[in-house]
Amino acid sequence: MSTDKIVMQTEDLKVSFPVRRAGHSTTVQAVRGVDITLRAGETLGLVGESGSGKSTLARALMRLIPSEGTVKLDGRDVSGLKPGAFRKERKRIQMVFQDPYSSLNPSLTVGASIAEPLKVHTKLSAAERAERISEVLALVGLNADYADRYPDEFSGGQRQRVAIARAIVLNPEILVCDEAVSALDVSTQNQVINLLEELRDKIGLSYLFISHDLAVVRHISDYVAVMYLGEIVEEGPVDRIFGAAAHPYTQVLLNAVPVPDPVAQRATTKLLLRGDIPDPTNPPSGCAFHQRCPFAMEICAQKAPPKVEIPGGGVAKCHLHTSGPVLAGRAISSLTEAGTETGIGAAYDGTPKSTLPAVAVSGNLESSL
Ligand SMILES: Nc1ncnc2c1ncn2[C@@H]1O[C@H](COP(=O)(O)OP(=O)(O)O)[C@@H](O)[C@H]1O
Ligand code: SF4
Ligand SMILES: [Mg+2]
Known part of the structure; x- marks a missing residue:
């Protein structure tokens, strides 16, 4: 269970990449x-469509890339720590990636891969390292003798257990899981999620859990942050986010999750996402x-x-809660009922500002948004 102790915090964290576009820097x-x-x-879920900056944020937290602002x-x-000085802190925060192929060296046995961080960061003897490797393999539900095998002898789920x-x-x-499942x-996803939950309680981990899959995030998270074009546009306890989203973008993401029952699907008043994610260079x-917002004023x-506290x-960062119609922290879904309930009609005439066509989105956010 989460406590009040803060293990990681960012303030005004910024990352930019120099690129060349059409001959210009x-x-x-x-x-x-x-922030x-x-x-x-705690498990903090981070959601947002592809390209919103989730992986870049994770890499900045791991100090793998330069950033401005504060990470505590x-x-x-x-x-401000140089890579050498950050080495000591590296023990506190580790990362699991989507593709265990990229984090596990195929030419090393599983045991040798797990031993690497021990060699770099501890003074354990070979025998002590072997003991620790057996211990962690047991923790992730693998046999100790798997240490002598190579990554390609394992299934995807087993490889992800090795990466964990x-x-x-x-x-x-802290474990940063970037699309780890x-x-x-x-079914393998469920097993790995169960393992992560078990480990959280057993060895006292906190997770930053990044995923474009909202169902997974809903299941595992205590708190959820929603990222759009490099910013957190809304955050809150998981039940409030999924039950009463206060930002139109969050509502759009939630609408992109297919409802299994087609009748229920039709009955839902939908906010739809229009257009593509804007150019992050501008x-x-x-x-x-x-x-892209249907409520734009x-x-x-x-x-x-501004950031507005939500009941x-x-x-949530949205003008509807300050300069907008009568919303004041209510669920944005209450606005989708043709505006009557909240009196939104007075400020929003139902005509979106943008002329981009509305498109229905469904299924996998990563591929469809
Ligand atoms: N090394 C890089 N150089 C230039 N642009 C990058 C680099 N890494 C990521 N980006 C850009 O930064 C934005 C955020 O990417 P990313 O963090 O991978 O998003 P997400 O993980 O949410 O899909 C995207 O526009 C992506 O193209
Ligand atoms: S109503 Fe305005 S501030 Fe709120 S999400 Fe839409 S465009 Fe942004
Ligand atoms: Mg990513």
Whole structure:
């Protein structure tokens, strides 16, 4: 269970990449001022369509790429540390990727792969390392004698268990899982998610769990942050986010999850996503979502929306909650009922500002959005 102890916190975290476009130098603004807080024992789910900056945020937290702003681990600012000095902190925060092929060297036995971080970060003897390797293999539900085998002898789920074993071998406090179960079939996904939940309780981990799959995020997370074009546009306790989203983008993402019952699907009043994700080298003015938002108002293109506290927990960055019609922290879904219930008709005439066609989205966000 989560406690009040903060294990990781970012303030105004920014990452940009220099790129060349049409012969000109410019920058991709991949992460644009992110504040997130991870509490001990908590799973913070991070969602957002492909290209929203989730992996870049994860890499910045791991100090794998340069960033501006602050990253604190256990209250200590580590953002200014050079890679050498960060090495000591590396034990606290580890990462599991989508594709275990990329994190496991195919020419090393599983045992040798898991031993690597032990060699770099500890002074354990070979015998002590072997003992620790057996221990973590047991923790992830694998036989100790698997240490002598190679990654290609395992199934995808087993390989992901090995990647998790490698990530936890130094006893970290934080595990960043970037699409860690996305490549697995559903039943294997469930097994790996169960394992992550078990480990959280058994060895006291906190997770930043990144996924485009909202059902998975809903299942595993205590708290959810929604990312759009490099910004967290809404965050809050998982039940509030899924039960009463306060930001139109969150609502659109939720609508993209297929409802198994077609009758229920038809009965839902849908907010649909229009157009493509904007160019991250030139983010839109004001609210970055304004060209695609069905509720966009005059102010949305002019002024960045402030963070507003939402009843039920968390915040949303949307003008509807301040300059907009009578919404004041209510679920955005109440606006989809033709505007009558909230009196939104007074401020929003039902004609979206953008002329982009509305498109229905369904299924896998990564491939369809
Ligand atoms: N090394 C890089 N150089 C230039 N642009 C990058 C680089 N890495 C990521 N990007 C860009 O940053 C944005 C965010 O990407 P990413 O963090 O991978 O998003 P997500 O993980 O949410 O799909 C995208 O526009 C992507 O093209
Ligand atoms: S600030 Fe405006 S454009 Fe942005 S999400 Fe809210 S209503 Fe839509
Ligand atoms: Mg990614």
